[in-house]
Amino acid sequence: MKRFFITFAVIVTIYVIYIDLNEGTLSSTSKQEPSLEVQASPEESPLFFEQKVQSGDTVLSIVEQYSTGGLSVSLETVVEDFQKLNDGLKPEDIQIGRTYSFPIYK
Template structure:
């Protein structure tokens, strides 16, 4: 009987980890999709080029930019962070969520 209880607990823990990694545990903010503040931010800085990217497993802002450029990033990381936050209404690069679409700066 102890063995069955331990087995069930292990299954619950493994499923919880899988679910957390696959879908996340925080609710997504739907306001971010069509946020007028983001559109204003883009229009107020026309010199900052960007592209839209849907986040896949394993993506980071730096890896996405490096992949797009096929080389290393020519600006300081602090600049990348500031530009990403500017384009995405203050969202920190380390807070990106799987499946969401973000504006990624082009250098």
């Protein structure tokens, strides 16, 4: 009987490892996220704002301050939109004291 339980435990362990390696137990970031596309009409306010960067500011912290109801887009979208608004400047290259354009998310 002891041999049966050990064999059963080994089989279950191998099966669990197989499922984990093939499907995973955590949600994958490679799955397509729902995207939010914002189109502005001429009457709407601009979809970006300009702000001078202070010590300790990050692109994400500044964008979150101006987002109503929390951030509704992925971090990748924020980075892409910031780069579009600032001629390809990477978020990690911002400098204290300079003014940049930041996207607004509703």
